[in-house]
Amino acid sequence: MNSLTRRQFSIASIAGLGAATMGFGAAPAFAAQVKTLKIGYQKTGLPVIAQQQKSIETALKPLGTGVEWVEFSAGPPLVEALNVGSIHLGWTGDAPPVFGQASGAAISYIAAFPPSGKGEAIFAKSGSGITTVADLKGKKVAFGKGTSSNNLVVAALEANGLQFTDIEPVYLSPADAGAAFAADKVDAWAVWDPFFAIAEVRYKPTVIVRTADVLTVNSYFLANRDFPPDNAEIIHKTLDALREAAAWAAANRDKVAQALHEVTGVPLAAQQLAAERQDFGVSPITPEIIAGQQATADRFYRIGLIPKQINVADAVWSGGKA
Secondary structure, X not given: OOOXXXXXXXXXXXXXXXXHHHOOOOOOOOOOOOOEEEEEEXXXXXXXXXXXXOHHHHHHHHHOOEEEEEEOOXXXXXXXXXXXXXXXXXXXXXXXXXXXXXXXXXEEEEEEEOOOHHHEEEEEOOOOOOOOHHHHOOOXXXXXXXXXXXXXXXXXXXXXXXXXXXXXXXXXXXXXXXXXXXXXXXXXXXXXXXXXXXXXXXXXXXXXXXXXXXXXXXXXXXXXOOOHHHHHHHHHHHHHHHHHHHHHHHHOHHHHHHHXXXXXXXXXXXXXXXXXXXXXXXXXXXXXXXXXXXHXXXXXXXXXXXXXXXXXXXXXXXXXXX
């Protein structure tokens, strides 16, 4: 799958787990406008479209600022990279910034992307006998700790009268979870597109529950906390470029899958599935979005997945509210 090897996923997963459980180190300050904007991304979604079209590169060229794209397997290692300043901006699902903020990561919410609730699910192999959330009791469920899929698992269990302790969580990166699922070493797998779509194409699994069935959550564009003050113009031009890419994607859905395929190397059939169920857009961090993210944080604290209560609004960049 292009550069997504299991070894790379394992390394990234370890980095993410360490960040979520041991706390983050101090982040560097950015004293002046950067000359090369480093953006963290994963193999799906609007940032990939923008990368393929070079829309951010075009927007920042008049400022004399270049762009470097840095690929991550999942949100937790991306948040750690933001914290230490090895990237300036990055996109994750809902859970990684919650774990990051609770561990002291120097991050800020910049903007939100629409919920991708149909493109993330808990599923099992057909014929496994697992068809409902209730059937997960006592079963091994694979997902990444601190990821959006972690949130899905917790919410799905609670919505069906079960506790997180009723399952055996198996914390694995997407690549390692895929290998475990293929070898029947886990009973179910919770993951997002394009990994969900790849599994659908490969296994024709039984979809137990999708995120949209139990949650309304956003994905987020994040920054290192010290980056925005001296780089607001770069951020706003980047967001404008993302909005242009979103408008193109919404009007050219037949071309979206091909664009994603060209950047990621993920099989076209899987990217077609992912593209068909994805919404494209960029929105400010509204009070309603903050409330939804706060509910996720409170849920994680209640069951002991994060060490302390947090106030999500404390991590929202004021320049990103309008």
